[in-house]
Amino acid sequence: MAKKDWRRLLHFRCTGCGNCCRETVVCLTDEDVRRIEQGTGKPAREFARFFPEEEVSMDKRDNFWIRFANRRAVMALRWRRNHCYFLGPDNRCTIYEHRPVTCREYPFNTTLSKTGAVERVYLSRAAKCLHDWDGRVTRKALRAVLRWNERQSEAYAAKVKTWNGRLFGRKSRPAFLRYLGFGGDSE
Template structure:
């Protein structure tokens, strides 16, 4: 995966993707969910996250208390010790990683805690869920992080271009 080229393309496409949001918001919620789900399936048949791992290299998931407790058990730590070692609060008061890339990302782009990873990691990039309308702004931001989301937006733009 050529992440440098992806970053250039995704930044270049961002203004058009932002305009696309207005068109997508006019769709019926079920229709929007179905469009994303179909494209999610199609795009992830072509894209292998292990070739990229840009999400793990550049951003942090939100860690819920259940995620913290689960990972603390994996590392045989108390939750407070896990928080002290790996996490900080962001501007919204959520727990996020202190630094990137993710300390649990292996050199082969595999997650070292895959079976116990946070809920946000399990669900990323959130393009195959219900109520896509509620996370369209997040999905727009994810076009700059995830090549799959970028590709989904490109497909949607072709389909819903004025």
């Protein structure tokens, strides 16, 4: 999309089709899990799932891959009946105020300049997004959520790296949740 053309994306409006909650695996950070636990009262083991490599289309070198005793996986929102665990019957997110930062950023992919200004925006193609063009998205909001996601992801990636470098101790999914400060028992 040409430099001028991306500005039209600032008129994006979500129509609530729910496709992004059906067609994507939403990776979680420990901050996402903590926010969801606090907002819903549900333990991590109820909504977090560890997806193995064969179930996720993600770069093999991504720093969200967690090494367990038997294989690698990423921590993501659990699915139920082919959609996100938290997608309601009305196609609305039932944890909207507590949703993962990745969901807050979607469907935008934003690039910032060296000065921190929004330089480029394009829509993700991870899911077929049935949007309208009568909304209002600010550059400030795009920049804020992108930076939030970057900070949160970097902190989580550092924890995953430390976990992956451990030579001793149980390398199970429940142990990983405990390592992050949550109760265990997740698949």
